[in-house]
Amino acid sequence: MLTYAGHMSTPTLLPLAETEVCRAPLTRQPLDAEQAVDLARLLKALADPARLRLLSIVAASEGQQACVCDLTEPVGLSQPTISHHLKVLMEAGFLSRSKRGTWAYYALVPGALDSVATVLVTA
Template identity: 65%
Template sequence: MADSAAQATVCCVPLTAAPIDKPDATGLARKFKALADPTRIRLLSLVAAHDGGEACVCDITEPIGLSQPTISHHLKILVEAGLLARDQRGTWAFYSVVPGSLGHLADVLRDPVAQASDLVATA
């Protein structure tokens, strides 16, 4: 619950608009660290692009070319970072992108000056 409150606080405030506090910085660092690995970026992309927006480990192991335990380790990191959700169905785990998690990162990185310029250009 505290993590959700922290995300709500940071969600629309770009890093350039106000100083970030330590707990919010820690949460953001966890998300960016999870994305700092090419395999995890590919896994996130495979899950997001999969039919219905969710994928079973069995569906994404072969395209990555790593063992199932290695894939599961990477998926666990993405789940712990709050980027993927995990749903256990029998012996298989299904993963989906947490709604708003990627938009949250984009909002935090948004450059308010560039966004204002974009708004003026499209008006």
């Protein structure tokens, strides 16, 4: 689904998180090489302090969305660096981008973080 107002960017790369939703916890049976690479790609996207803060700030914002100008100051990095991190999170499927006027609003992709959490859980 994931229909948003405004112009929805079409990511050139496939949303990685989606390919990975329906996996059993990694503690149930060994992952093969391909599954490991896919999951590692998602975790790599999350494994950065700035990106984690970006995700949490977006999640805690009004309407679960925020524009770049709202994110630069609290994280304390330059605007190009923030844009870079947002792109990484988008390509991994954790964020979506909708453009309204000059502003680009980033929002959490529902279920993306949860699918990673599900794979990690031991139960």
